[in-house]
Structures are given as structure tokens and as C-alpha cells.
Amino acid sequence: MTPPTTAVPAVDAGAPPSPAAQAPGAGTRPDGVPTPTPAGPVAGGLLVLVGMLLVALNLRAAITSLGALLDEVRDGLALSGALAGFVTTLPAVAFAVFGALTPRLVRRHSPARVLVVAMIILAAGQLVRVATGSALVFILGSALALAGIAVANVLLPLLVKQYFPHRIGLVTGAYSMTLTVGATVAAAAAVPVAHLFGTWRAGLAVWAGLALVALLPWVPLALRARAARRAAPPAAVVPRPSRIRPGRTRLGWAMAVYFGTQSLGAYAIMGWLAQLFRDAGYRPQDAGLLLAGVTALGVPIALLMPTLAGRLRTLHPLVLTLSTAMALAYVGMAVAPHDGALLWVVLLAVGQSAFPMILATIGLRARTTEGTVALSAFSQSVGYLIAALGPLLVGILYGTTGGWTVPIGFLLVALAVQTGAGMVIARPRYIEDEV
Known part of the structure; x- marks a missing residue:
């Protein structure tokens, strides 16, 4: 396996860093886009890794917590059998629809900025669905939360490739394991939390806080990417690859x-x-x-x-x-x-x-x-x-x-x-x- 290298700095996906950011030895791809120069963890790699793991904790929590409390939700909202069945198939459909939109978002904005918005949408969707007594609004809130998850699903492999190109297996394994842990903990804790507060709404709402925590590392990374793009001289702007x-x-x-x-x-x-x-x-x-x-x-x-x-x-x-x-x-x-x-x-x-x-x-x-x-x-x-x-x-x-x-x-x-x-x-x- 290729020896590990350090992470690359946070930049817009598809957009090259400025010439000033190119250290001696930095290369250029055949399509003319400069390759980012590796940097140490203080330049963003460690923060990205922490952010990825926090995001991974959220990728199934909103789903497995609902599965654990589905009977209570059905009774509380008077969901029909058909609607309850639709709720259980909604994650896969949402992942397919909203995940397909992610490349377009990344071509216009930095991955860090997209993830900030995705985690906000995830938190908002989870709060909307526990604040309503309407089955329709509950489903719409769930779809909103799943849209945030869908975008993050697609972005994590990109971030692994961008920041840890020679540690793909190790970093993917770390966030995959974290995803599994998040799913398991949410499934196990949802019912006890609901019983503690006396309502199924608490068993679902608590995971919105986890989504808000997950966005914190991405805020400085998004600001850094935005500043780097603004600071880049016109000469550094090259056509995007096909x-x-x-x-x-x-x-x-x-x-x-x-x-x-x-x-x-x-x-x-x-x-x-x-x-x-x-x-x-x-x-x-x-x-x-x-x-x-x-x-x-x-x-x-x-x-x-x-x-x-x-x-x-x-x-x-x-x-x-x-x-x-x-x-x-x-x-x-x-x-x-x-x-x-x-x-x-x-x-x-x-x-x-x-x-x-x-x-x-x-x-x-x-x-x-x-x-x-x-x-x-x-x-x-x-x-x-x-x-x-x-x-x-x-x-x-x-x-x-x-x-x-x-x-x-x-x-x-x-x-x-x-x-x-x-x-x-x-x-x-x-x-x-x-x-």
C-alpha cells in the first residue's frame, strides 16, 4: 500500500488552489487543474476527520430511532398501514433523489459549505417532524431530514479522496464504523429516551442536537474555503474539468x-x-x-x-x-x-x-x-x-x-x-x- 500522506487543505471541489498555495513540486493534472499541495493536520486534515466522523454518526440515527418508535408514532399521528409502510421506504427513495443533486451543489460550492447546510437541514427536518400533529407534515419533515443525510452520504467518499487520498481504506473504515455505531446507539436509546420524557417526540428530537454538533467543524472549514476562493487571483482560475x-x-x-x-x-x-x-x-x-x-x-x-x-x-x-x-x-x-x-x-x-x-x-x-x-x-x-x-x-x-x-x-x-x-x-x- 502506498505510504500515507497528510491531508490537503480545504478548497472548493473542482476548483484549484491559488498559485500561492502551490508549494514546490506541486503538480498539474492533464486537464490543467493544479493538484493541491499536501498539508499537515493543522491545515485542516484533522478537523476534516473529526467533522466526517461526527457527520457519520448522523447518517442513520434519524432512521433507526424512528424504526424503534414506529408503533408509538403510528398511534400518536394515527398513521394508516399504508403511510407507515411509506415512511419505512422513504429513506431509500430520498437517498436516491437528493443524492443525485449533490454533484451539482459541489460544482458551485465547497463541500464544507454544502455539509453545513446539509446538517442544518437534517436538524430542522427532525425538529419539524416532532413538532407537528399532522401525518403529512411529519412525512415532509422526515423527507427534509433525509435530504440532508442523502447529501452527506455522497460527500463523504469525496472528502476521503480529497483529503486522505492514500488512506482511503483506513478513513473509510473509520467513518463506516462510526456510522454503524450511530445507527446502533440511536436504535437502542430512542425508546429509553422516549420513556424518560414520557413522549415519543423526545426519542426522535434528541438526534437533532447531534446534527447541530456535527456542523460545528465544518463552519471554519467553509469560511476558509470561501476566503481561499476570494483570495485567488484571476490567473489562478482555470476551466473546470469536463x-x-x-x-x-x-x-x-x-x-x-x-x-x-x-x-x-x-x-x-x-x-x-x-x-x-x-x-x-x-x-x-x-x-x-x-x-x-x-x-x-x-x-x-x-x-x-x-x-x-x-x-x-x-x-x-x-x-x-x-x-x-x-x-x-x-x-x-x-x-x-x-x-x-x-x-x-x-x-x-x-x-x-x-x-x-x-x-x-x-x-x-x-x-x-x-x-x-x-x-x-x-x-x-x-x-x-x-x-x-x-x-x-x-x-x-x-x-x-x-x-x-x-x-x-x-x-x-x-x-x-x-x-x-x-x-x-x-x-x-x-x-x-x-x-
Whole structure:
């Protein structure tokens, strides 16, 4: 693996630093855009890392806290079954729609400034949905909060590439692990907080404070980026590189399909695994613990997997290993869901580490920040649309057949598609070379 370098200073994505900021030895890309000169942590790298981890804590908290309190919310707002179902599929749809807009925002504003606004929107959306008695306003507030998350989802791989180009695996692993911790803590704490204050609204509102804390590191970084852009002499302004469209490339679609089918399986597991174990004879609380075990075991794996991906010359062995783990878990749950439950939980945790791996791969399959944000937005936007089908189709198949054989068969087919796409993205290549 290439020796680590230090972080680059905060600048607008796609906009070059001024000549004064170019130290001796700073290079120029073929498209004429100067490459940023590495700088020490005091120049922004450490602050960026802290900011990224704080943002990552927020990326699932608003979702898992709602999942934990969904029954209380349904009763409090008189949500119909259809509306409650729509609320559970809203995250994937919002991630797809709003994530697709992120590259346009980054072309006009610095990533730091965009993240400040995203965290404000996330906090505002969470406060709106707990301050209303209207089901419609609750859904709109949730959509607003999810818009902030969607933008941050796309920006984090860009920031890893921009500030930590030779530590992509390590930094991606750190924020992936933090994301998992945030999701787990929010799911576990939402109900106790609601009981403490006597209302489900408190169990959801508390996470707005976490979003406001997350924006604090990005305020000075946004101001610094704005000052750098204003201070840049006219001679430093060069044409931006041509727009990258991953949807016109084989790599872009392979990344989107892999991201989508992996997330489809993950969403289905999160939504239905506890029910599967209850049907197998486990008590409700034990089935919930088995589901929590998948998340808990995934925390250390999320830290290690991106680093491993960054060290490998080709991802073929990793893709096949993760797919094999998932396949064994699916087959095991169909054949012996009760007796082998602990083994299936371990295999699921291993197989679902495909998520941090694909996040790291976004940075590994782009040469530039422009390519990274374009690939991130396309992969996640298309991917989350695919993922939204997972819980829905599994629920339909389960309700129709009354068992788990057919739903698990569907997940195995999705896994086969995921593995095929993984074979395409496993070979070292770059999105810019296919445009």
C-alpha cells in the first residue's frame, strides 16, 4: 500500500488552489487543474476527520430511532398501514433523489459549505417532524431530514479522496464504523429516551442536537474555503474539468448495481430477520438480540474491510468471499433457522461488510474529486432505488407464501446479480478512463 500522506487543505471541489498555495513540486493534472499541495493536520486534515466522523454518526440515527418508535408514532399521528409502510421506504427513495443533486451543489460550492447546510437541514427536518400533529407534515419533515443525510452520504467518499487520498481504506473504515455505531446507539436509546420524557417526540428530537454538533467543524472549514476562493487571483482560475457521467460507463452501472443489490439484502435483513427467527421458534426478545448481533459484529468488520480493500491489487477474492458468506447464511436460514442461528448471524455480519467495501471502492475507482463525487452520487442514487425494493418484495413474498423459502430464494437471486457486478468492479480501473 502506498505510504500515507497528510491531508490537503480545504478548497472548493473542482476548483484549484491559488498559485500561492502551490508549494514546490506541486503538480498539474492533464486537464490543467493544479493538484493541491499536501498539508499537515493543522491545515485542516484533522478537523476534516473529526467533522466526517461526527457527520457519520448522523447518517442513520434519524432512521433507526424512528424504526424503534414506529408503533408509538403510528398511534400518536394515527398513521394508516399504508403511510407507515411509506415512511419505512422513504429513506431509500430520498437517498436516491437528493443524492443525485449533490454533484451539482459541489460544482458551485465547497463541500464544507454544502455539509453545513446539509446538517442544518437534517436538524430542522427532525425538529419539524416532532413538532407537528399532522401525518403529512411529519412525512415532509422526515423527507427534509433525509435530504440532508442523502447529501452527506455522497460527500463523504469525496472528502476521503480529497483529503486522505492514500488512506482511503483506513478513513473509510473509520467513518463506516462510526456510522454503524450511530445507527446502533440511536436504535437502542430512542425508546429509553422516549420513556424518560414520557413522549415519543423526545426519542426522535434528541438526534437533532447531534446534527447541530456535527456542523460545528465544518463552519471554519467553509469560511476558509470561501476566503481561499476570494483570495485567488484571476490567473489562478482555470476551466473546470469536463462533467463526468458514470451512467454512460460500464463501471458506473456495475458500481450502482453492486451498491443497490447489497443494500437490498441489507434492508431486507434489517426489516425481516427478527420475524424469521420468531417464526423459527425464538422468543421476540431473543430474535431482536440476534438481529442486533448482526449490527454489533459489523462494527469491527466495518473498520477493517475498507483497509483490506485498499491493500489488495484486485478485489476478486474479497467479492467472492463476502458473497459466499451471504449465500451460506441465506441457505442456512432456509434449512436450519433455529439450530444454526448464531452461525448465520456471524456469516451475515461478514457478508454485509460489502457495504463499507463498496464505499471504499468509490474512492479507489476514481482519479479525481470530480470523478469521485460523480461516481458516489450515481452509485448511491441508483443503488438506493434498487434497495427500496428489498423489504417490500420480501414482505410480499412472505405474505403470499406464508414461509421463508421463496423470499430467501429471491435474496439469493439478488446476491447472484451482486456477485456478477462485483466481478466487474473488482479489477483496478478508473471512471475517468471510461468517459
